[in-house]
Amino acid sequence: MKTLALVASVVFTFSAAAQDTMKAIQATAFGGPEVLKLEDVAKPVPRDGEALVRVFAAGVNPVDWKIREGKLQGMTPPPPFIPGYDVAGVIDSMGPSDGGTRLKLGDSVYAYLALTAGGGYAEYVCVPLKTLAKKPQKANWSEAAATPLAALTAWQARFDQAKLQPGQTVLVHGAAGGVGHFAVQFAKAKGAKVIATASSANHEFLKSLGATVLIDYKTSKFEEVIKPGEVDVVLDTIGGDTQTRSFPLIRKGGTLVSIVQPPDAAKCKELGINGKVFLVQPSGTELAEIAKLIDENKVTPHVSAELPLAEAAKAQEMSKSGTTRGKIVLKVR
Numbered sequence: 001m002k003t004l005a006l007v008a009s010v011v012f013t014f015s016a017a018a019q020d021t022m023k024a025i026q027a028t029a030f031g032g033p034e035v036l037k038l039e040d041v042a043k044p045v046p047r048d049g050e051a052l053v054r055v056f057a058a059g060v061n062p063v064d065w066k067i068r069e070g071k072l073q074g075m076t077p078p079p080p081f082i083p084g085y086d087v088a089g090v091i092d093s094m095g096p097s098d099g100g101t102r103l104k105l106g107d108s109v110y111a112y113l114a115l116t117a118g119g120g121y122a123e124y125v126c127v128p129l130k131t132l133a134k135k136p137q138k139a140n141w142s143e144a145a146a147t148p149l150a151a152l153t154a155w156q157a158r159f160d161q162a163k164l165q166p167g168q169t170v171l172v173h174g175a176a177g178g179v180g181h182f183a184v185q186f187a188k189a190k191g192a193k194v195i196a197t198a199s200s201a202n203h204e205f206l207k208s209l210g211a212t213v214l215i216d217y218k219t220s221k222f223e224e225v226i227k228p229g230e231v232d233v234v235l236d237t238i239g240g241d242t243q244t245r246s247f248p249l250i251r252k253g254g255t256l257v258s259i260v261q262p263p264d265a266a267k268c269k270e271l272g273i274n275g276k277v278f279l280v281q282p283s284g285t286e287l288a289e290i291a292k293l294i295d296e297n298k299v300t301p302h303v304s305a306e307l308p309l310a311e312a313a314k315a316q317e318m319s320k321s322g323t324t325r326g327k328i329v330l331k332v333r
């Protein structure tokens with residue numbers, strides 16, 4: 001009898017331990033792609049106001065490899081940490097208090113996880129309920145995971161920063177990338193005219209998303225195609241020379257929004273334009289509005305590559321090449 005009880009207790013302890021771990025990619029140090037390891041780690045436990053999400057897919061963004069290389073130290077946790085800031089999955093459980101959310105266990109959801117938290121390259125992640133929204137029904141798991149960080153950036157640039165209006169002209173640099181391809185579609189949905197810079201291989205793709213003037217930045221100077229003062233808003237996802245050469249193209253009172261580098265304040269003052277830079281913020285409310293646009297077929301997330309979770313290092317190196325069309329996604333299940 002004693003032996004039976006001992007066996008039962010060992011089996012119970014073993015299965016409880018098995019349930020409490022999960023597969024995840026850990027950044028074991030700051031450094032190159034080799035610091036990313038697929039490991040068994042403790043499954044997180046949701047606290048008040050959080051949901052535990054069973055992750056189906058995780059989006060890959062340029063910030064992932066920048067954080068891995070230690071470029072954002074101070075803003076992000078020290079190693080070992082689980083990277084990944086975009087997820088799509090199912091609510092598995094909730095913390096003791098649900099914070100009055102309308103979301104329920106079993107809901108299909110998507111979220112941008114704050115850079116201070118991360119944890120998306122894993123089978124499970126805890127997410128503040130207020131930053132979750134229901135996954136767009138028209139998007140599959142990969143398309144949903146491709147959306148949050150890049151689409152929220154484009155959304156916040158368009159509405160919060162630039163206050164883009166119907167009939168205005170917007171110049172989107174890096175239009176074929178993660179942020180750019182959402183920015184083109186949001187501007188088109190708002191009734192704006194979109195001028196886009198991208199290599200010629202991406203021009204048909206961008207026309208299909210709503211851009212009407214395409215400029216190959218590799219073979220021509222965009223400032224020789226666009227007239228001075230012709231654009232109301234510039235979205236700068238590139239920085240440097242691209243940003244500087246964009247200033248004269250903006251009409252007086254217009255806006256340059258950068259997501260990579262603060263615009264030169266003195267230059268903006270001299271030209272009478274608004275120069276802004278910002279860091280994307282998580283928002284469940286905005287993700288719900290973005291999901292609506294996706295379900296109305298006004299916006300389509302573009303996934304150019306899907307890799308298994310174990311190939312996170314390869315996915316980050318692909319992102320670092322700077323040639324991604326749309327998004328790269330890790331399939332977790």
Ligand SMILES: NC(=O)c1ccc[n+]([C@@H]2O[C@H](COP(=O)([O-])OP(=O)(O)OC[C@H]3O[C@@H](n4cnc5c(N)ncnc54)[C@H](OP(=O)(O)O)[C@@H]3O)[C@@H](O)[C@H]2O)c1
Pocket residue numbers: 061062063149150153173174175176177178179180197198199200202217237238242258259260278279280319322323324325326
């Ligand atoms: N501040 C924030 O909150 C925030 C949020 C999101 C992203 N970011 C940053 O913004 C940048 C863009 O992010 P992302 O996710 O869109 O990057 P991404 O997906 O890696 O962008 C890749 C795209 O950039 C295009 N590109 C490269 N050089 C170009 C140039 N000189 N002119 C025009 N297009 C060019 C490429 O187009 P071709 O292949 O056609 O050359 C490619 O499609 C990154 O540095 C990222 O870290 C900041």
